[in-house]
Amino acid sequence: DQQVKQNSPSLSVQEGRISILNCDYTNSMFDYFLWYKKYPAEGPTFLISISSIKDKNEDGRFTVFLNKSAKHLSLHIVPSQPGDSAVYFCAATFNFGNEKLTFGTGTRLTIIP
Amino acid sequence: GAGVSQSPRYKVAKRGQDVALRCDPISGHVSLFWYQQALGQGPEFLTYFQNEAQLDKSGLPSDRFFAERPEGSVSTLKIQRTQQEDSAVYLCASSSYRVENTIYFGEGSWLTVV
Numbered sequence: 001d002q003q004v005k006q007n008s009p010s011l012s013v014q015e016g017r018i019s020i021l022n023c024d025y026t027n028s029m030f031d032y033f034l035w036y037k038k039y040p041a042e043g044p045t046f047l048i049s050i051s052s053i054k055d056k057n058e059d060g061r062f063t064v065f066l067n068k069s070a071k072h073l074s075l076h077i078v079p080s081q082p083g084d085s086a087v088y089f090c091a092a093t094f095n096f097g098n099e100k101l102t103f104g105t106g107t108r109l110t111i112i113p
Numbered sequence: 114g115a116g117v118s119q120s121p122r123y124k125v126a127k128r129g130q131d132v133a134l135r136c137d138p139i140s141g142h143v144s145l146f147w148y149q150q151a152l153g154q155g156p157e158f159l160t161y162f163q164n165e166a167q168l169d170k171s172g173l174p175s176d177r178f179f180a181e182r183p184e185g186s187v188s189t190l191k192i193q194r195t196q197q198e199d200s201a202v203y204l205c206a207s208s209s210y211r212v213e214n215t216i217y218f219g220e221g222s223w224l225t226v227v
Contacts, residue, residue: 004155006155034215034216036218041220042220042221043204043218043219043220043221044156044204045218046215046216046217089156091155100146100161100169101146101148101156101158102158103148103155103156103157104155105153105154105155106155
């Protein structure tokens with residue numbers, strides 16, 4: 001049973017435009033969500049996170065939105081740059097301090113110059 | 114070191130062979146995790162240490178998998194009698210207890226069982 005789902009395996013976006021990556025979860029106990037970026041042959045790199053007490057968190061070009069009622073979160077990248085081309089993983093955890101993460105299957109983002 | 118270091122980066126094992134994967138976490142990080150990532154999938158949790166204590170090993174797929182962290186720093190993941198389905202990237206991650214609850218991953222050990 002996949003508790004964290006990323007239904008789009010791939011996404012292509014023109015450079016300079018907005019990239020929107022989506023993630024859905026089924027476990028309502030999850031209270032902390034993270035996005036990781038992964039380049040080939042490297043480990044995942046932390047990008048941005050959001051606690052369930054918020055509905056938005058922003059860090060530079062990256063914004064994460066959380067809709068708890070819909071059990072949905074999204075990552076917005078504006079403007080998209082060629083270096084953003086990577087696989088993006090959504091992850092969730094619960095019981096603040098218990099840092100075991102449940103990951104989605106990832107979305108491969110390609111930025112077209 | 115500056116980041117989480119894993120070795121070997123690449124390992125080819127014959128089926129039935131035992132392997133040991135090493136993780137050197139970020140200095141001072143209390144928590145250490147092992148994840149398994151199969152091709153085309155997201156990382157899946159294997160086990161979690163807080164210092165030298167293994168607090169959660171619920172993700173270990175079988176009793177052929179064993180992890181230890183005897184002195185609360187370096188950890189080793191051992192896989193006995195490897196099978197083809199063990200082929201995956203094994204990721205180690207470490208963290209300290211901080212407000213942002215962030216985990217830092219190593220580059221992974223790529224295991225191929227032939």
